[in-house]
Amino acid sequence: MTPPPENPPEPRITFPFSAVVGQDDVKLGLLLCAVDPRIGGVLLRGQKGSAKSTLARAVAALMPGDAPFVELPVGATEDRLVGSIDLQAALTEGRRRFHPGLLAAAHGGVLYVDEVNLLPDHLVDVLLDVAASGVNRVEREGISEAHPSRFVLVGSMNPEEGELRPQLLDRFGLAVDVTASTVPAQRAEAVRRRLAFDADPSSLRTEWAAEEQRLRDRLTAATPAAVAPQLVETISALCASVGAEGLRADLVITRAAAALAGWEGRTETTVEDVRRVAPLALAHRRRRSPFEEPGIGDDEIEEALNDAARGPGDGEPGDGEPGDGEPGDGESEPGQQERIAAPDAPTPVIPLQGGPAGAVSSPSAGRRSTAEGQRGRLVGDRAPDGPMGPVALGATVRAAAARRGLSPDKERGGVMVEASDLREAVRAQRVGNLVVLAVDASGSMGAERRMEAVKGAVIGLLLDAYQRRDRVALVMFRGEGAEVALRPTGSVEVARARLEQLPTGGRTPLAAGLRAALEVAAAASSGPHQPLLVVVSDGRATAAPDGTDPVEAAIHAATAVRHQGVASVVVDAETGPTRLGLARTIAEAMGARYLTLPELTATTLVSAVRRAAGG
Structure with missing residues (x-):
């Protein structure tokens, strides 16, 4: 049976490129990459519903030669992207033959990747390599193949769902922040055109046909100009x-x-x-x-x-440093600086290490550790020992051919696969870390300084998360309960917005804080991130449900953390001459590492987290 084509032609009619209202920067970026794909593609950053995919699909319709539009789903495998062994030829003829993937299908057209920030890093690496070189080279499963793959790469993402690693972000040629218009008349016109298209696509396309043909002719004739x-x-x-x-x-x-x-x-x-x-x-x-x-x-x-x-040395008079006694542009007048629990200065990037079972390599700075998983790069194969996992197709075919004594290049032979031929794929996927900070935001002594340190620590941890795709969460407890101030995120936009104002005051509901933090950490235990719960508190619980002793309730909640098996750390924030040592009691109940810091700052807190994580 011949496998279906990777990306069959879509019968749907495309919304006209010229009929999209506004989005001039997006249109320009797409058209420039269509003129010269060597620019490296366009990254469209913005919320859903801002015509990103509509424009990507529409620009393909303008390109010459019936250009294909190929969409790469987030769940795509490396086999589907780069191509793999042709199973029909291998199993019926005993031959190794290359079966092209999406990179071949996109040649001469547009390859669109929605939510590119959620695509596995190894696929993004492959994608950007081919986009830059224009050639897809495949060396795997006994296959050595190279074919042209020149396309306009369009990636889209919502920054609130997580960032691209800086190394990958830089490799997109152009980037545009896409936002819907705030002008009511433009929004209304965009809605009217969309409704007209949904009601009668052919009619709208006829209305814009002349303009579309003008753009098509112009694009066909355009070639990059000379640069002096x-x-x-x-x-x-x-x-x-x-x-x-x-x-x-x-x-x-x-x-x-x-x-x-x-x-x-x-x-x-x-x-x-x-x-x-x-x-x-x-x-x-x-x-x-x-x-x-x-x-x-x-x-x-x-x-x-x-x-x-x-040119150098041609500065105008007066350029340079401000004179003595004159404030520079970046200085503020005395008494005008506002403090709302401002964060400490962020610390240098600190690599966190998880310790996942099945780790196949140790992490280096700026990279996550790797472990075996269902997804990720194919790194090997093995004979199954127990329930069969994902099949390594190439290795299975080779084993069958070797058993039957067949040459891989033989025209006939009818290779039949038996159970003993099956080989299991070994894939390595990178695993991140989730640091859940649970912070006492009550009105106890040193509360404002504690929040300053925690904000700075979150920033420092996000510097690491930004490179390694780790996650950071923040739980605050004060008054009568706890709240998740920052849900697990690696998004800088979300963190920046949520950390601006973190209120303090009230009593210390430590038990509620521990329960809320454990819930966040436990939810990550079954996912790709290894949780580490970090509690910053003096342990002086003063609030609990009616009829419950606050300290006993806190110890009971701490014991639940131990039973869940979540790695944890307690940072004792107690200050003053009289110290009760309650934070140590909480740590013992949690099975947590107990740490005291000479001074609670962002630097010391992040260093403590690094030591606890083994980094």
């Missing part, structure tokens, strides 16, 4: 001025500016082209830490271009 050596120097000066790391930004701006000039029918690229494409190429390359806002302003680009035009 002096302009290349200006582009490199711009990238150096804004702090872009590496040379990828220089290359992308050069190619995108040349594509823009070609799209507009010109043969020479100008500084104005550079000015227009620079925000799309630099927006996602400017971030220095997760808590810095992404993007770059037009004024900063203009200033950098002016500096590049002047």
